[in-house]
Amino acid sequence: MLNPKTLQTIESYVPVLAEQGATITTRFYQILFQKHPELLNVFNKTHQVKGTQPRALAHSVYMAVKHIQSLEQILPVVELIAHKHRSLGVLPEHYPVVGENLTIAMEEVLGDAFTPELKAAWIEVYEIIANAFIEVEGKLYREAIEQPGGWAGxxxxxxxxxxxxxxxxxxxxxxxxxxxxxxxxxxxxxxxxxxxxxxxxxxxxxxxxxxxxxxxxxxxxxxxxxxxxxxxxxxxxxxxxxxxxxxxxxxxxxAPAGVFTLNTDNPAPLVLISGGVGLTPLMSMLEHTLEATPDRRVLFVQATINGHTHAMQERLKALSEQHSQLNTYTFYTFPTDQDRKQKKMDGEGFIQIHHLDKILSTTDIDCYLCGPTPFMSHIYQLLSQLGVAEENIHYEFFGSMEHLQKT
Ligand code: FAD
Missing domain, CATH: 2.40.30.10 (Translation factors)
Structure with a gap:
């Protein structure tokens, strides 16, 4: 439990983190990899180069500090990150190294504004945050080892x-x-x-x-x-x-990890909408649903560039012929003349609201999206406009944890 003085100090730090967080975390990764080049084996270097990882870390630090009195409020985010950490092999001993170098980066970026009082409050708060992650990740490591056929590392x-x-x-x-x-x-x-x-x-x-x-x-x-x-x-x-x-x-x-998982208890029609290679987790959901809950209605919407990039089309065709509860729809953003001649798609260009309106016979659905971030933002907005509830729209990022523009 933080004392009132520390809490007040750390609360005053939240707006600073909102503004300077990405600058701090960009500097942090530079210092970290200079001092610990072995950690390059753990972290995705491309995400550093493109700046997505520093932005993601900055957002996580900001959220954790903001909710330090009630971290359970951000448990879904903690779990999402913890799953990724467990799959990468992040261990408790990594946390002090991260904490020490984050603090150095804060000192460098903020200068005199990072007062001794603020530094002490931040160190106390970081320990709480680190322990919360270590606890959740410890549980995930144990589960990974204990499940039949499981393993750690x-x-x-x-x-x-x-x-x-x-x-x-x-x-x-x-x-x-x-x-x-x-x-x-x-x-x-x-x-x-x-x-x-x-x-x-x-x-x-x-x-x-x-x-x-x-x-x-x-x-x-x-x-x-x-x-x-x-x-x-x-x-x-x-x-x-x-x-x-x-x-x-x-x-x-x-071992398998991740929180973007199919809710098999929801009987509502399952709607799977993929852009490009985002079809991969949705194919798993589709195959499993057709096997495990054959009475459940399923709509599979696949957007891709054209017939050349159209993956798994034979499998999807076979599944829709075998399972009357499945309907599949294909959209080509830039179809070739050949695609048009062969009438291989249900629509061309970007998916529009009238397409989804026609496809969905109800808005009481459970919907899973995966694809490029702008694609998911676009589809999310269309589904919201049609009246699909926020809690029934789930999505997965294939990059660093980013944010969907939802309006
Ligand atoms: P990287 O070398 O990491 O480069 C990534 C992109 O950044 C490339 O387009 C590259 O051109 C660009 N880039 C690199 N350096 C620079 C630079 N200096 N300036 C500008 N651009 C640059 N991928 C799949 O194909 N299938 C999946 O099923 C899949 N599932 C995923 C699930 C999750 C949960 C996550 C997080 C990711 C998933 N991915 C999936 C993505 C996958 O992990 C990789 O990110 C992807 O394969 C690219 O890795 P890479 O090493 O080939 O590219």
Missing amino acids: FRNFVIDRKVKESDVITSFYLKPVDQKPIASFKPGQYVSLDLSIPGQPHNHKRQYSLSDAPHKDYYRISVKREDAREDSPAGIVSSYLHDDVQVGDVLPVS
Whole structure:
């Protein structure tokens, strides 16, 4: 419990964090990696370069300090981060290192405004925040080990099959090298890969959603190749997986994690809306729902650029032929003439409100979105305008934890 004086001091710090948070965390990561280059094996360097990780950390620190008296209010955010941390292998001993270097960054950025009184209050508050994360993460580590087929850290999996799903997405079927059972997962969850890539100075860890139903003897991930563009280099891990990793190769994989999971108790029609490679967790939800709750109505809406990028279309066609409770809809943002001739899509351009209005026969639905952030913001706004309740719209980011523009 904080004493009233410390509480008052820390409350006065909240607006400073709102304004200067990202500057502090940008400096923090510079100091951290200079002093502890080994931590580059844990954190995603690209997210630092692009500034998304410093912004995400700044927001988390701001939220935690703001709600320091009632951290349970931000439990969903804590759990989301804790799942990611557990899949990356973040441990209790990392927290003092982060705390010490965050404090140094605050001193540097704020100068005299970071008074000894404020510094003491911040250190006390950081300990409370760190302990809250350590506790939640400890529980997740225990669960990961104790569940049947579970493990902590990384376990070696061999690539059993590599299947091209479209010009840009390829699936990898992963089986454990030890041939022992593998932990089940909730549809929507992801695994982290820990890759040592030839020519790279440190390991790269990335998350990939599991794209098939649970309870198989393999995990499937489906990866989009991030090609180089004028203003950005090719993605390190996705290019490596597509171009270099072959059947028989071994990859270290974390146990499944993540809070973007299907609510299997909700009987309302399930609406899955994907943009691009965002279809991966939704395919898992779809496959599982058709197996586990065959009476539940399901709408699967897939937006992609054109027929060349249209992944898993054969599987979706087969599923909708086999299951009368499933309706699938495809939107091509920029269809080719060939796509138009073959009438492969239900609509072209961006999904508009009249499309969703026509597709949804009720707004009493449970809806899951995954795709690029602007796509999800757009769909979220359309669903809200149609009257779908906020608590029935769930979404997953494939980058650092960001924010949806909801209005
Ligand atoms: P990176 O090297 O990390 O680069 C990412 C992007 O940043 C690229 O477009 C690159 O061009 C750009 N970039 C890099 N450096 C710069 C720079 N200096 N300036 C400007 N731009 C730059 N991906 C999937 O394909 N399938 C999934 O199912 C999937 N599930 C995910 C689930 C979760 C929960 C999360 C968090 C992410 C998921 N991702 C998924 C994304 C995945 O983790 C990787 O981020 C993605 O594969 C890109 O990694 P990369 O190493 O290839 O690219």
